[in-house]
Amino acid sequence: MNLAIADGKTSIIIGANGCGKSTLLKTIARVLLPASGDVILDGENIASIKTKHVAQKLGLLPQGPITPEGLTVKELVSQGRYPHQSFLRQWTSADEAAVYEAMQIADVAQFSELPIDDLSGGQRQRCWIAMVLAQQTNFILLDEPTTFLDLKVQVDLMRLLAELVQKNNRTLVMVLHDLNLAAAFADQLIMLKDGKIMHNGPVENVFNAANIKSVFNLDVDIIIDPRSKRPVCLPHLRSASVCALEPAL
Amino acid sequence: MHSPKLTPNEPTQHELTQHEITNQEIQWRCFGQHVALSFNKRVIYSLLLLASAVVLIAIWSLFTGSYRLSAEQVLSILLTQQAAGASDDVIWLFRFPRTLAAILVGMMMALSGAVLQNITRNSLADPSLVGISQGAALAVVIAIVVFPEFDQSYRSLLAFFGSILVTGLILFLSHSKNNHKPIRFILLGIALSAFLSAVTTAYLTYGQLYKASAALGWLAGSIDGVNWQDVRILFYSCLCLLPLLLLQSRAMAIMRLGDTTAIALGGNTEVQKYSLIAISVALAATATSVVGPIGFIGLIAPHAARRFCRCGVTSHLLLSAVIGGLLLLFADIVGRRLIAPSQLPAGVLTQIIGVPIFIFLLLRKQARSHL
Amino acid sequence: MQSPKPAFFYHKNARVLGGLLMVCAALFLLHLAIGAKALSIGEIWLAISVFNSNNFDHMVVWNVRLPRALIAITVGASLAVAGAIMQGVTKNPLASPSILGLLSGAAFAIVVALGWFGIDSPLYTPWIAALGASGAAIMVALIAHAAPGGLTAHNLTLAGAAVSAFLAAIITLFQLSNEDDFDDLREWLSGSLAGNNLDVLSSIAPWICLSLLAALLLANKITLLAMGDETAKSLGVKTTRLKLQLMLCVIMLTACSVALVGPVGFIGLVIPHVSRFFVGADYRWVIPISALLGACFLLLVDTLARVVISPAEVSTGIASAIIGAPIFVYLIKVKLD
Numbered sequence: 001m002n003l004a005i006a007d008g009k010t011s012i013i014i015g016a017n018g019c020g021k022s023t024l025l026k027t028i029a030r031v032l033l034p035a036s037g038d039v040i041l042d043g044e045n046i047a048s049i050k051t052k053h054v055a056q057k058l059g060l061l062p063q064g065p066i067t068p069e070g071l072t073v074k075e076l077v078s079q080g081r082y083p084h085q086s087f088l089r090q091w092t093s094a095d096e097a098a099v100y101e102a103m104q105i106a107d108v109a110q111f112s113e114l115p116i117d118d119l120s121g122g123q124r125q126r127c128w129i130a131m132v133l134a135q136q137t138n139f140i141l142l143d144e145p146t147t148f149l150d151l152k153v154q155v156d157l158m159r160l161l162a163e164l165v166q167k168n169n170r171t172l173v174m175v176l177h178d179l180n181l182a183a184a185f186a187d188q189l190i191m192l193k194d195g196k197i198m199h200n201g202p203v204e205n206v207f208n209a210a211n212i213k214s215v216f217n218l219d220v221d222i223i224i225d226p227r228s229k230r231p232v233c234l235p236h237l238r239s240a241s242v243c244a245l246e247p248a249l
Numbered sequence: 250m251h252s253p254k255l256t257p258n259e260p261t262q263h264e265l266t267q268h269e270i271t272n273q274e275i276q277w278r279c280f281g282q283h284v285a286l287s288f289n290k291r292v293i294y295s296l297l298l299l300a301s302a303v304v305l306i307a308i309w310s311l312f313t314g315s316y317r318l319s320a321e322q323v324l325s326i327l328l329t330q331q332a333a334g335a336s337d338d339v340i341w342l343f344r345f346p347r348t349l350a351a352i353l354v355g356m357m358m359a360l361s362g363a364v365l366q367n368i369t370r371n372s373l374a375d376p377s378l379v380g381i382s383q384g385a386a387l388a389v390v391i392a393i394v395v396f397p398e399f400d401q402s403y404r405s406l407l408a409f410f411g412s413i414l415v416t417g418l419i420l421f422l423s424h425s426k427n428n429h430k431p432i433r434f435i436l437l438g439i440a441l442s443a444f445l446s447a448v449t450t451a452y453l454t455y456g457q458l459y460k461a462s463a464a465l466g467w468l469a470g471s472i473d474g475v476n477w478q479d480v481r482i483l484f485y486s487c488l489c490l491l492p493l494l495l496l497q498s499r500a501m502a503i504m505r506l507g508d509t510t511a512i513a514l515g516g517n518t519e520v521q522k523y524s525l526i527a528i529s530v531a532l533a534a535t536a537t538s539v540v541g542p543i544g545f546i547g548l549i550a551p552h553a554a555r556r557f558c559r560c561g562v563t564s565h566l567l568l569s570a571v572i573g574g575l576l577l578l579f580a581d582i583v584g585r586r587l588i589a590p591s592q593l594p595a596g597v598l599t600q601i602i603g604v605p606i607f608i609f610l611l612l613r614k615q616a617r618s619h620l
Numbered sequence: 621m622q623s624p625k626p627a628f629f630y631h632k633n634a635r636v637l638g639g640l641l642m643v644c645a646a647l648f649l650l651h652l653a654i655g656a657k658a659l660s661i662g663e664i665w666l667a668i669s670v671f672n673s674n675n676f677d678h679m680v681v682w683n684v685r686l687p688r689a690l691i692a693i694t695v696g697a698s699l700a701v702a703g704a705i706m707q708g709v710t711k712n713p714l715a716s717p718s719i720l721g722l723l724s725g726a727a728f729a730i731v732v733a734l735g736w737f738g739i740d741s742p743l744y745t746p747w748i749a750a751l752g753a754s755g756a757a758i759m760v761a762l763i764a765h766a767a768p769g770g771l772t773a774h775n776l777t778l779a780g781a782a783v784s785a786f787l788a789a790i791i792t793l794f795q796l797s798n799e800d801d802f803d804d805l806r807e808w809l810s811g812s813l814a815g816n817n818l819d820v821l822s823s824i825a826p827w828i829c830l831s832l833l834a835a836l837l838l839a840n841k842i843t844l845l846a847m848g849d850e851t852a853k854s855l856g857v858k859t860t861r862l863k864l865q866l867m868l869c870v871i872m873l874t875a876c877s878v879a880l881v882g883p884v885g886f887i888g889l890v891i892p893h894v895s896r897f898f899v900g901a902d903y904r905w906v907i908p909i910s911a912l913l914g915a916c917f918l919l920l921v922d923t924l925a926r927v928v929i930s931p932a933e934v935s936t937g938i939a940s941a942i943i944g945a946p947i948f949v950y951l952i953k954v955k956l957d
Binding site: 372373422423437439440441443444446447448450451454455465466469544545548552591593594597598600601603604605607608612 | 712763766767768777778779781782783785786788789790792793795796797810885886889890932934935937938939940941942944945946948949952953
């Protein structure tokens with residue numbers, strides 16, 4: 001496949017379960033090695049750049065991360081500073097500031113001394129996001145960051161990420177399972193099926209019923225959200241016959 | 250409810266050196282923040298406390314023993330360093346090297362265990378899991394039982410290579426391009442260790458009794474009979490390996506987060522992993538080659554360190570090392586004194602003493618830092 | 621989870637089960653056939669069906685080989701099932717009966733009985749072993765229960781490791797301090813199938829059968845437990861009670877095995893892994909497959925042990941590790957790759 005990620009924009013990868021979204025993201029992040037071909041970061045082959053330097057430019061939040069026992073929130077977020085540290089530079093004031101800022105943005109500052117095991121699923125996820133934010137990278141890759149989060153938190157998180165893209169000119173690549181969330185926030189939408197890119201482009205062009213049908217095998221209607229002017233897909237939740245039996249509301 | 254306020258430190262660009270002392274940390278920055286270190290206060294206090302304990306018990310070790318010496322005699326021998334008779338020999342040839350060896354071996358085994366537990370992400374990992382003790386044991390037993398004419402002064406070297414060979418074999422067998430599960434490593438280690446143990450036991454069981462007894466003595470792990478040469482070996486290997494380990498300790502910290510996250514943060518390289526394993530094995534193999542297999546310290550010292558004080562990986566390594574040294578030293582003294590004049594081997598005693606301590610730590614309500 | 625009856629026989633696992641049964645039977649006959657004097661299958665059949673007390677060969681079969689073969693099957697199955705249960709309950713693939721301190725406890729009791737009380741009679745050995753094993757297990761359970769977090773897999777494993785190491789160290793001390801007395805003990809401590817007769821087996825067998833049956837019946841709940849306490853509870857499993865029941869099974873199986881042959885540690889650790897390689901993580905299959913695999917394994921090992929340095933024999937514990945480890949290593953490389 002050939003994929004170009006636009007700079008300073010939000011690119012969202014969607015697709016059915018098992019189509020290879022996570023694999024694609026991990027390959028972009030050099031966690032997995034491509035069987036053939038290259039990943040180019042800032043004009044260079046990512047495999048030839050020192051992994052620590054890659055980590056200074058590119059951050060990844062994997063799906064279902066492993067939390068070691070007993071780690072506090074601040075300790076976890078501090079791990080994100082690893083690429084910027086060395087044996088002698090273990091904890092600069094820049095590190096301190098980055099961690100503080102990341103925790104504020106992700107709204108976990110009030111938990112900073114608590115062990116992560118004591119937090120709820122959603123709070124834990126925000127801690128991990130804070131860790132990636134503390135890395136202060138230009139590229140942020142997130143693998144299904146909105147799992148476990150309730151709707152308000154999902155929306156807040158997506159808004160926050162959108163702000164990062166706009167104000168700080170970061171580039172975001174996300175894997176999402178929620179089509180509408182993806183459509184609402186993506187600049188570039190990539191639809192994956194069986195390991196191949198089926199459709200790739202701006203949301204208005206790509207997000208239509210025919211494409212969704214071909215990729216997800218789902219019948220939908222597309223309407224435009226009056227507030228955001230973004231497409232919203234409405235899956236046909238009930239069959240026509242059932243609808244017919246219900247009294248008109 | 251009081252929630253902690255976070256105050257970011259404003260970087261002052263004009264200061265060359267900057268010391269921040271907060272409630273919990275001492276931060277030390279200089280050279281325009283090219284050197285920026287942070288020390289957890291609790292860790293420092295703990296280390297000081299434990300180090301003093303080690304020194305005190307070491308002094309006790311010098312004073313106790315079958316050969317009665319008064320305090321003045323010991324002090325005068327230490328201070329004047331004059332060999333003037335049997336009593337000096339006792340201190341210089343036996344007790345002092347033994348004390349130092351106990352501390353060093355304890356440290357090395359503890360560090361080895363801590364690193365293994367981190368790499369394998371399994372809190373039950375122990376140097377014996379990767380066949381170090383078994384490899385050394387088998388090499389020595391074969392030397393004793395099969396080639397009794399063999400010069401026993403080469404025993405240490407044999408043991409060392411036995412360990413390295415076995416670990417190399419396990420690493421080779423567990424290497425796989427795609428699948429980096431620590432569980433493979435552990436399972437292979439167990440299988441190979443069991444195999445070696447069985448072969449060793451076979452030699453002991455079917456070999457002649459007197460040879461077997463000699464071997465059994467070594468196998469129990471005894472600090473009895475170490476000389477200054479041994480101490481030198483231990484000391485220099487510690488001197489080489491410990492700094493290498495500390496340099497890698499930050500890499501260990503992110504490895505706890507799982508392979509994917511660690512790679513994403515720029516760590517978890519093959520070089521890092523293999524060098525950590527190599528250091529861990531070298532530490533344990535050297536220690537085992539000098540005094541025989543000493544179990545349990547590699548397992549419990551890291552756990553004990555964690556219970557002592559919550560801290561980052563580097564501090565944890567240091568704490569584990571000191572606790573390991575303390576534990577073995579204590580075990581050795583008890584071994585010497587309990588049924589004096591006979592001696593109980595330290596390797597066995599570490600388990601007998603170490604276990605109740607471990608259980609006590611297990612039972613203590615975990616001090617989770619709740620606000 | 622319903623599978624229509626005829627499909628059962630086509631189910632892959634059922635075929636593995638069937639295959640293993642046949643292998644087991646074959647190994648059983650092989651075990652009976654091989655020995656100081658090789659006997660043919662026909663002679664064995666005659667010995668069993670038309671027993672003639674004057675025929676020396678028949679005597680050998682009945683008094684020596686048959687008990688030994690039966691004990692091999694029993695102990696192999698018991699230890700394997702005990703190990704499977706332990707790995708399921710503790711969710712730790714490194715778990716085995718020795719982890720709970722059972723083997724060390726039994727060995728310790730025997731050593732103490734010999735050293736302090738001078739009890740040597742094989743009549744008492746099984747019960748002493750059982751007492752020791754149970755004592756150790758109870759101590760482990762108490763410690764785990766008292767630790768923060770309660771009777772979790774993690775605490776059980778840690779407590780078990782601690783108690784095992786402690787007891788093993790004391791045993792070593794005994795050995796070191798009194799080498800002559802413990803020369804015989806060395807043989808027993810490495811596990812031996814020699815020197816047992818049907819009487820001992822028949823008195824212990826009911827307990828083993830009971831425990832194996834219980835394990836089979838509880839097998840599907842073990843699968844649920846292996847998915848996590850919370851998941852199991854939400855599916856209606858009373859986890860604490862189940863864990864206690866399973867622990868009881870494990871103690872019984874291990875104590876009986878130790879009573880029969882002394883501590884043999886490799887089987888309980890390795891065989892469940894092998895079963896899981898073949899049939900996955902459903903304990904309704906893992907338990908019976910482990911039992912059969914354990915039985916086959918021990919039969920094979922014992923046969924080889926008696927043949928390799930004939931007329932002397934290699935002790936069972938040693939042989940099982942020496943033979944089992946390479947097989948295990950091979951399987952790890954092949955299956956976990």
